[in-house]
Amino acid sequence: MPPISPPKIKDVARIAGVSTATVSRTLSKPETVAETTRKAVLAAAEQTGYRVNLAARNLRNQRTGAVMVLVPNLGNPFFSQILAGIEQTLAQNQLSVVMVDTQQPNPRPEHVFDYLHHSRADGIICLDGTLPIEALPNGASARRRPLVFACEWQYNDAHPAVRVDNAQGAKLAIDHLVGLGHRDIGYINGPAGNVLSTARYGGTVDALRQHQLELRPQWVFDGDFSLDAGIQAARSWLALTHRPTALFCANDETAIGLISELHRNGIDVPGQVSVVGFDDIDIARCFIPALTTIRQPRQALGGAAAQLLLDTIAQPVGFMGGTTEVLPVELIQRHSSVAPV
Amino acid sequence: MPPISPPKIKDVARIAGVSTATVSRTLSKPETVAETTRKAVLAAAEQTGYRVNLAARNLRNQRTGAVMVLVPNLGNPFFSQILAGIEQTLAQNQLSVVMVDTQQPNPRPEHVFDYLHHSRADGIICLDGTLPIEALPNGASARRRPLVFACEWQYNDAHPAVRVDNAQGAKLAIDHLVGLGHRDIGYINGPAGNVLSTARYGGTVDALRQHQLELRPQWVFDGDFSLDAGIQAARSWLALTHRPTALFCANDETAIGLISELHRNGIDVPGQVSVVGFDDIDIARCFIPALTTIRQPRQALGGAAAQLLLDTIAQPVGFMGGTTEVLPVELIQRHSSVAPV
DNA sequence: ACCCTAGATGTAATCGATTACAAGGCTAAA
DNA sequence: TTTAGCCTTGTAATCGATTACATCTAGGGT
Numbered sequence: 001m002p003p004i005s006p007p008k009i010k011d012v013a014r015i016a017g018v019s020t021a022t023v024s025r026t027l028s029k030p031e032t033v034a035e036t037t038r039k040a041v042l043a044a045a046e047q048t049g050y051r052v053n054l055a056a057r058n059l060r061n062q063r064t065g066a067v068m069v070l071v072p073n074l075g076n077p078f079f080s081q082i083l084a085g086i087e088q089t090l091a092q093n094q095l096s097v098v099m100v101d102t103q104q105p106n107p108r109p110e111h112v113f114d115y116l117h118h119s120r121a122d123g124i125i126c127l128d129g130t131l132p133i134e135a136l137p138n139g140a141s142a143r144r145r146p147l148v149f150a151c152e153w154q155y156n157d158a159h160p161a162v163r164v165d166n167a168q169g170a171k172l173a174i175d176h177l178v179g180l181g182h183r184d185i186g187y188i189n190g191p192a193g194n195v196l197s198t199a200r201y202g203g204t205v206d207a208l209r210q211h212q213l214e215l216r217p218q219w220v221f222d223g224d225f226s227l228d229a230g231i232q233a234a235r236s237w238l239a240l241t242h243r244p245t246a247l248f249c250a251n252d253e254t255a256i257g258l259i260s261e262l263h264r265n266g267i268d269v270p271g272q273v274s275v276v277g278f279d280d281i282d283i284a285r286c287f288i289p290a291l292t293t294i295r296q297p298r299q300a301l302g303g304a305a306a307q308l309l310l311d312t313i314a315q316p317v318g319f320m321g322g323t324t325e326v327l328p329v330e331l332i333q334r335h336s337s338v339a340p341v
Numbered sequence: 342m343p344p345i346s347p348p349k350i351k352d353v354a355r356i357a358g359v360s361t362a363t364v365s366r367t368l369s370k371p372e373t374v375a376e377t378t379r380k381a382v383l384a385a386a387e388q389t390g391y392r393v394n395l396a397a398r399n400l401r402n403q404r405t406g407a408v409m410v411l412v413p414n415l416g417n418p419f420f421s422q423i424l425a426g427i428e429q430t431l432a433q434n435q436l437s438v439v440m441v442d443t444q445q446p447n448p449r450p451e452h453v454f455d456y457l458h459h460s461r462a463d464g465i466i467c468l469d470g471t472l473p474i475e476a477l478p479n480g481a482s483a484r485r486r487p488l489v490f491a492c493e494w495q496y497n498d499a500h501p502a503v504r505v506d507n508a509q510g511a512k513l514a515i516d517h518l519v520g521l522g523h524r525d526i527g528y529i530n531g532p533a534g535n536v537l538s539t540a541r542y543g544g545t546v547d548a549l550r551q552h553q554l555e556l557r558p559q560w561v562f563d564g565d566f567s568l569d570a571g572i573q574a575a576r577s578w579l580a581l582t583h584r585p586t587a588l589f590c591a592n593d594e595t596a597i598g599l600i601s602e603l604h605r606n607g608i609d610v611p612g613q614v615s616v617v618g619f620d621d622i623d624i625a626r627c628f629i630p631a632l633t634t635i636r637q638p639r640q641a642l643g644g645a646a647a648q649l650l651l652d653t654i655a656q657p658v659g660f661m662g663g664t665t666e667v668l669p670v671e672l673i674q675r676h677s678s679v680a681p682v
Numbered sequence: 683a684c685c686c687t688a689g690a691t692g693t694a695a696t697c698g699a700t701t702a703c704a705a706g707g708c709t710a711a712a
Numbered sequence: 713t714t715t716a717g718c719c720t721t722g723t724a725a726t727c728g729a730t731t732a733c734a735t736c737t738a739g740g741g742t
Contacts, residue, residue: 006459008728019692024730034690053460055400056728059697064396066439075425075640077418077623084416087442096461098407098437101428118347119394119698120437227627253624260627282418283594286568286601288629299416349698360722365700375720397698400727460728 007048016044027052066096067309068121072128072152074101078225078251078279078298079127082151085302086125093310095122102128116144123309127151129195146312150305152195153324160312162305162325166196169294169329170203170248171210173276176292176331177246178211181339182274186219186244188233188254200250200278219244223254230257237273238265245273245340252277252284252293259287259336274337290334301327348389357385368393407437408650409462413469413493415442419566419592419620419639420468423492426643427466434651436463443469457485464650468492470536487653491646493536499663501653503646507537510635510670511544511589512551514617517633517672518587519552521680523615527560527585529574529595541591541619560585564595571598578614579606586614586681593618593625593634600628600677615678631675642668 013020018037026033026041033041044050058064067090071079087097098121112131116124123145126133129152149161177185187204190197205215221236223229230249234257237243249255255277259269269275269289277284280295304325354361359378367374367382374382385391399405408431412420428438439462457465457474464486467474470493490502518526528545531538546556562577564570571590575598578584590596596618600610610616610630618625621636645666 051458053728055396055460059396059400060730074428075422077421080418080421081416087415096439099440117392256627263629286597288604394698401700
């Protein structure tokens with residue numbers, strides 16, 4: 001069978017016996033068209049199975065109907081709920097979601113510019129705080145599309161952002177551990193240079209200081225938010241002569257890797273060391289021991305970012321304020337943290 | 342500052358002192374243009390920061406440069422690796438990825454048709470085996486875009502698909518448990534009507550039969566791939582008078598929910614009951630006990646689906662064969678399964 | 683009966699790129 | 713010198729929808 005070309009607005013117009021302008025009006029502003037005409041057009045549209053050609057509409061309307069989401073690592077399950085929140089909010093506004101993994105194996109720097117280009121999307125949600133978005137060629141920034149950060153962000157940056165209160169999360173965790181009686185507390189960090197790492201580390205140091213405690217350098221373990229980072233930290237902890245009695249991890253995956261490796265080496269959590277995570281990923285409540293952690297509302301965060309982008313897009317041109325929306329975090333107390341022996 | 346309109350091909354042409362046709366040719370087929378001209382055009386393009394307008398190009402070229410991925414639940418972390426595989430392969434082919442969650446709160450049936458519409462995407466990857474893609478209005482199927490299924494699929498369906506050998510996975514799990522000495526084996530199913538549930542259930546029954554064993558109806562627990570399904574199954578198992586000594590779960594999340602709830606009720610895994618999962622999600626290796634499971638290559642599966650779609654798109658029009666690519670699964674033996682007491 | 687207005691519809695320009703075809707310039711063979 | 717033929721470039725149609733503006737019709741007011 002030959003490939004039948006899809007019906008165009010012209011076909012509908014011909015069948016309905018009107019002009020293309022009338023068809024277009026019927027579909028977008030039905031109230032401006034006479035009752036009889038409207039019925040005829042809708043019938044013709046129905047009969048032909050007409051659907052508007054988006055490329056043509058977008059070209060004419062100078063928009064794309066799409067939002068680009070820049071994800072530092074699509075394969076990381078942490079992002080799935082955020083993406084779901086973004087998608088849901090945008091779909092309700094007839095916008096489609098284009099996902100891009102910013103950690104491509106072939107990182108051409110001009111890619112970044114392509115992402116932000118006006119003909120690609122009506123706006124951008126960036127989950128990657130390390131993307132060099134300021135280094136754009138000649139005057140490109142003036143014709144950039146609205147961009148909001150979600151989750152991560154950039155310092156000294158004028159872009160709107162939605163994030164959780166990471167320092168407050170760290171404080172909740174530390175207060176909790178100190179409240180249980182811990183005084184020797186270690187910290188497993190996220191990737192160096194990551195804003196979340198920095199904020200959570202800073203919050204940890206500050207919170208400890210408020211309790212007249214100090215974060216000893218040898219009790220700070222490098223990490224990268226992965227399970228393996230937790231495993232590595234466990235080995236470092238085991239090698240210490242003077243061990244902290246509690247460990248706060250920059251995220252749940254690290255906490256889980258940590259606990260599993262400690263368990264493999266005969267160390268019981270929380271019996272011999274308490275552990276607190278960050279994120280409250282789904283599995284945290286079913287881990288053994290159930291993980292004490294700082295919950296961040298991931299889906300809501302995605303939804304808020306999408307809404308903020310929609311608001312920014314709706315603003316008069318040129319406006320690009322730096323609203324930062326900070327969502328609250330919550331301590332979820334479970335079984336991986338108890339009073340020290 | 343006023344919004345500067347972005348440079349168009351006309352502007353580049355004017356600055357380079359050539360026609361728009363020459364600019365277009367320089368950019369897409371440089372070898373057809375004289376050396377001198379090429380340099381002038383490239384310089385002008387560089388100077389203005391010209392980027393092609395994709396809506397215009399797509400309209401003219403009758404393509405969209407995008408692939409639509411239909412995900413049954415974007416928030417489910419299981420899909421993240423598959424999505425990463427898809428994105429990576431497509432990005433290498435200059436295609437962008439539009440993600441759609443098929444479980445919208447407002448499920449208009451004509452949405453399905455919109456997804457498949459030619460002006461939305463050059464092709465579709467569907468991870469949702471339950472989408473009613475065959476129920477399309479008048480002749481729509483003739484002008485549909487290539488579609489491949491990944492992970493899930495539809496029975497009696499002519500679409501290409503990439504999946505793992507689910508029945509073989511079930512067989513590996515059952516053979517493993519029987520090899521350990523188990524004879525009383527239960528199964529926790531996925532959602533009713535889901536092709537994966539059906540295939541894994543069927544594989545389980547067949548494998549048991551090969552060992553002259555039977556899957557007792559009261560040892561089959563309903564589920565839906567969630568942690569809570571595992572928790573529910575644990576309660577059902579606890580309520581049994583005659584309990585199976587091993588449980589095979591339709592996926593890892595269910596297995597983790599199951600083990601956590603058993604643990605909460607003082608039942609040790611694998612001491613009192615062995616558990617095998619399916620998927621080998623990241624955390625499986627760090628769960629306590631480390632989960633014995635059936636690994637499916639999720640990223641590779643996504644990549645293969647994307648490649649299969651690319652191949653289908655490249656085929657002469659009209660061709661839409663039903664190649665089904667089946668990837669192998671692998672038993673990953675860890676610590677949640679041991680010989681019965 | 684006549685004019686004016688509001689409402690309905692059609693005409694044609696427009697969005698920005700691509701490309702079939704035409705046309706010009708130049709080389710080389712006759 | 714002429715002409716065929718190649719290489720390069722320009723002209724203008726095209727993709728499909730939207731919409732400013734022009735046009736036409738019907739009805740109301742005087």
